[in-house]
Amino acid sequence: MPILNAFYAQSGGVTSVINASACGVIETARKHPDRIGRLYAGRNGIIGALTEELIDTGAEPAEAIAALRTTPSGAFGSCRYKLKSLEKNRREYERLIEVFKAHGIGYFFYNGGGDSADTCFKVSQLSQSMGYALQAIHVPKTIDNDLPLTDCCPGFGSVAKYTAVSLRECALDVASMMDTSTKVFVMEVMGRHAGWIAASAGLAGVGRDDAPHVILFPERVFDAEAFLERVRQTVERVGYCVVAASEGIKYADGTFVADAHAGTDAFGHTQLGGVAPALAGLVRGKLNLKTHWAMPDYLQRSARHIASKTDLDQALAVGKAAVELALAGANAVMPVIRRTADSPYRWKIETAQLDAIANREKRLPKSFITRDGFHITAAARKYLAPLIRGEAPPPYGRDGLPEYVTLKNAAVKKKLPAFDLA
Amino acid sequence: MPILNAFYAQSGGVTSVINASACGVIETARKHPDRIGRLYAGRNGIIGALTEELIDTGAEPAEAIAALRTTPSGAFGSCRYKLKSLEKNRREYERLIEVFKAHGIGYFFYNGGGDSADTCFKVSQLSQSMGYALQAIHVPKTIDNDLPLTDCCPGFGSVAKYTAVSLRECALDVASMMDTSTKVFVMEVMGRHAGWIAASAGLAGVGRDDAPHVILFPERVFDAEAFLERVRQTVERVGYCVVAASEGIKYADGTFVADAHAGTDAFGHTQLGGVAPALAGLVRGKLNLKTHWAMPDYLQRSARHIASKTDLDQALAVGKAAVELALAGANAVMPVIRRTADSPYRWKIETAQLDAIANREKRLPKSFITRDGFHITAAARKYLAPLIRGEAPPPYGRDGLPEYVTLKNAAVKKKLPAFDLA
Numbered sequence: 001m002p003i004l005n006a007f008y009a010q011s012g013g014v015t016s017v018i019n020a021s022a023c024g025v026i027e028t029a030r031k032h033p034d035r036i037g038r039l040y041a042g043r044n045g046i047i048g049a050l051t052e053e054l055i056d057t058g059a060e061p062a063e064a065i066a067a068l069r070t071t072p073s074g075a076f077g078s079c080r081y082k083l084k085s086l087e088k089n090r091r092e093y094e095r096l097i098e099v100f101k102a103h104g105i106g107y108f109f110y111n112g113g114g115d116s117a118d119t120c121f122k123v124s125q126l127s128q129s130m131g132y133a134l135q136a137i138h139v140p141k142t143i144d145n146d147l148p149l150t151d152c153c154p155g156f157g158s159v160a161k162y163t164a165v166s167l168r169e170c171a172l173d174v175a176s177m178m179d180t181s182t183k184v185f186v187m188e189v190m191g192r193h194a195g196w197i198a199a200s201a202g203l204a205g206v207g208r209d210d211a212p213h214v215i216l217f218p219e220r221v222f223d224a225e226a227f228l229e230r231v232r233q234t235v236e237r238v239g240y241c242v243v244a245a246s247e248g249i250k251y252a253d254g255t256f257v258a259d260a261h262a263g264t265d266a267f268g269h270t271q272l273g274g275v276a277p278a279l280a281g282l283v284r285g286k287l288n289l290k291t292h293w294a295m296p297d298y299l300q301r302s303a304r305h306i307a308s309k310t311d312l313d314q315a316l317a318v319g320k321a322a323v324e325l326a327l328a329g330a331n332a333v334m335p336v337i338r339r340t341a342d343s344p345y346r347w348k349i350e351t352a353q354l355d356a357i358a359n360r361e362k363r364l365p366k367s368f369i370t371r372d373g374f375h376i377t378a379a380a381r382k383y384l385a386p387l388i389r390g391e392a393p394p395p396y397g398r399d400g401l402p403e404y405v406t407l408k409n410a411a412v413k414k415k416l417p418a419f420d421l422a
Numbered sequence: 423m424p425i426l427n428a429f430y431a432q433s434g435g436v437t438s439v440i441n442a443s444a445c446g447v448i449e450t451a452r453k454h455p456d457r458i459g460r461l462y463a464g465r466n467g468i469i470g471a472l473t474e475e476l477i478d479t480g481a482e483p484a485e486a487i488a489a490l491r492t493t494p495s496g497a498f499g500s501c502r503y504k505l506k507s508l509e510k511n512r513r514e515y516e517r518l519i520e521v522f523k524a525h526g527i528g529y530f531f532y533n534g535g536g537d538s539a540d541t542c543f544k545v546s547q548l549s550q551s552m553g554y555a556l557q558a559i560h561v562p563k564t565i566d567n568d569l570p571l572t573d574c575c576p577g578f579g580s581v582a583k584y585t586a587v588s589l590r591e592c593a594l595d596v597a598s599m600m601d602t603s604t605k606v607f608v609m610e611v612m613g614r615h616a617g618w619i620a621a622s623a624g625l626a627g628v629g630r631d632d633a634p635h636v637i638l639f640p641e642r643v644f645d646a647e648a649f650l651e652r653v654r655q656t657v658e659r660v661g662y663c664v665v666a667a668s669e670g671i672k673y674a675d676g677t678f679v680a681d682a683h684a685g686t687d688a689f690g691h692t693q694l695g696g697v698a699p700a701l702a703g704l705v706r707g708k709l710n711l712k713t714h715w716a717m718p719d720y721l722q723r724s725a726r727h728i729a730s731k732t733d734l735d736q737a738l739a740v741g742k743a744a745v746e747l748a749l750a751g752a753n754a755v756m757p758v759i760r761r762t763a764d765s766p767y768r769w770k771i772e773t774a775q776l777d778a779i780a781n782r783e784k785r786l787p788k789s790f791i792t793r794d795g796f797h798i799t800a801a802a803r804k805y806l807a808p809l810i811r812g813e814a815p816p817p818y819g820r821d822g823l824p825e826y827v828t829l830k831n832a833a834v835k836k837k838l839p840a841f842d843l844a
Contacts, residue, residue, distance in 0.1 A: 170720040
């Protein structure tokens, strides 16, 4: 077998465990020097491949690569840069193959969500049609948990854990002061199209009166009257009400709730929206209850300090499996997580064909949302519960801060003319 | 010595370690059954004393009390209820003494910030003038770190750690995607009058180009032009800019920045302000840069999962010291933290007189803010660094969530007529 070089890139929104997948790819590749020569990483994702800004991962010592397990966000840089159809972006696709050819790259590992799975598939197709031998393997990653065919997506379990833990904590805060202070607390969570993260907030409580009392999913139309009535009833019964709201909830006419309530300030600037302040404003305006709200934004997807051990293990495993698949001759595939038992939770890595994954979003099943639309069902709990299990804290320095690694990210000498990004 | 009962109450905004102070009080009191009979807690703080809603802490097993070390927020309930001067609220002060008398309470432990220190002092004064023997001891607590005479305030170190850790994490996120996504990220932190929490964000980075690149303190007038110029320069030099902003920053005319930018939405509701969205709107409007913002709100003060060990130790210590002071005959005092060395950090508990504490806010010293007003100095680092050191994670259940204790909070039989809160 010839020795081929490999290319790895991170794509789209980063997570607290995407670097663990990078670690899985790199450590596994290093075990096969007879098959894999150099492993390059794209600086800022696929853009690094287009502009030939390659990083030599071989310059990183083993300890630095191992430390990727405990370092959040994208160690090589990621990007939002979607390659569309082969027709529309043919120039870019061809450039990728050119760069791969120039650097002897026979393995392409692309670590991202639905869009990058699509790109990965198209790169594989084009390389075949151009007669260039390339094995393209997609490594799943997305906090949105919306990839099809896999039981869950690396990155999601840690956001889910962050969300459930934070909600449990702030609910205790609200509960302890409800008589004289905040009665309604709204926590906004990510997930513009799918309510997986919102659903994970539901794990914070168990009993009927535990927080969160109301969950708002993008899968359900937002009905302000019904919402306000539920909040009112909850405050009456429990004394306070904690709401977890997905950023993506919409009114019946399709307007995002965040946008509907965006206003203009005295300076003429558009108020940057947010579901949480919009809902808090509604509650205060209509129910005259003291409200507070939180919007963790990027904090939720970078919170490596509270990552899920299950999620971390799976992120590592898909990275490792991607390399093993490549060495076994696979192409246009993605390692996926298959759940084999709920209790005790067991999972294994299987393989899915990329043509069945690209551009298909997995939204929250109807059976996961209660009939009233405001909470998760037992089926949702059974699915979600294992994903937040286990702790995997990063090492802490004597300064009390997590020790996150910064790689050297040494540049590889360019061999091709410059390429202008469209 | 006679056996007297004791009363403990939590006051004002809760913290992730105020229950550790409760634990210190209760465990220490239990070691002295020859001096302290029953230890009652106020349900929802001082309101519980006024309404005679006392909780019998004796009904809690030792394990539950020990678990208060690792449980955030107020286990007995807290409240925002300020007793003003003896003249204005004489009826309430007298009622407190009545309730204490009815339940044989000779020790009053009040766990709070500046306002409660004031109340504690007045209760002590009134009991003396009424000839009722009462020892009133204040137990310091505030995330705002603004109590005088003590080196720091229990509750602050943990918020500081949460802030520094979260900022370090989300800055990695922004840095990894700056070329194609967010360029400016604003994280809002608590501290309406004092910039201690904003300052703690500064610990997240060390080098000149590390995040946070800009810190906005309530101690400095907010100058939009200078701020925007600093953000612009930072993005130009570093590629992105992370801002930590205190909720309390004001324009030169005294308007809170959050209020100045509050608008009205299409439904006629006032947009609930926030400094972070206001600043993000400014940056987007004036610099046309992609911005994101976060507002952790209560998440920051309830985040027991990332508490500082130093803070936890101090919260426990002041609780223990309060009881020891009472047993030694002290009255109208507060145990305070005295720093005896910076490196290695050492501290001990001393005693301060309450009349010197009440209603005095300790703001960030001028020497802690750089001349340009946008960062912390070496002196600030020296002060802040030890306070976030050490980890003290709570126990986690098999479900992957922190195990926080819920007390029985058994009611004590009332002996007095009802009392209407004003």
